[in-house]
Structures are given as C-alpha cells and as structure tokens.
Amino acid sequence: MSVLAAGGIPMIQKNNDGHIVATQSYLQKMNVGIFFKHYEDLAGQLYDKIQMEKLQNNILSNRLSFSFDFHVKDLIDFFRRVIAFKQSHKNE
Numbered sequence: 001m002s003v004l005a006a007g008g009i010p011m012i013q014k015n016n017d018g019h020i021v022a023t024q025s026y027l028q029k030m031n032v033g034i035f036f037k038h039y040e041d042l043a044g045q046l047y048d049k050i051q052m053e054k055l056q057n058n059i060l061s062n063r064l065s066f067s068f069d070f071h072v073k074d075l076i077d078f079f080r081r082v083i084a085f086k087q088s089h090k091n092e
Helices: 002-006 022-030 039-046 049-066 068-088
Strands: 011-014 033-036
Touching: 002 049, 011 022, 022 033, 022 049, 033 039, 039 049, 049 068
Parallel strands: 011 033
Antiparallel strands: none
C-alpha cells in the first residue's frame, strides 16, 4: 500500500460491505480506494476520470500516513505508556 500511495495510485479492493475489513475502512475514511463488486463495476469506476482524479488527489494528500515514519511518535508514546503501566504494576 505504501508504494501505491507514494506513487499517487488509489488502492483497488473487492467491496466487502457488510463485513469488518480494516483496510477497506481505512481507505474509505480517507477516500483513497476503489471498491468493486464485479469486474464491470471496476471498469466503470476506472473510466470515471473525474472520480479517478479526486482519488489521486486524496491519495497524494494522505500518502505520508502510509509511511512508517508518520506513525513513529504514536508508537513510541504507546510503548512508553505500556512500560509505565508495567512498572507501576510491578509488585502485583
């Protein structure tokens, strides 16, 4: 996904409506994905130049969020909270 995002290419995924699918939820939240039910549906979406331009602009605007470096501060904060919690409950 990070390679596609860096190139400004929206992600294509089979539509999983009605199910909990993390990647679909994440891509829908940022409006950077193409979700299809069948190949004719996919072809129709790919030929929609206006929608493809919107998706490309959205993915370019959000591409850094697909990099590891974007999440480093949150990861460090999380690990510090876990360590602090563990240290505060050492003798239990």
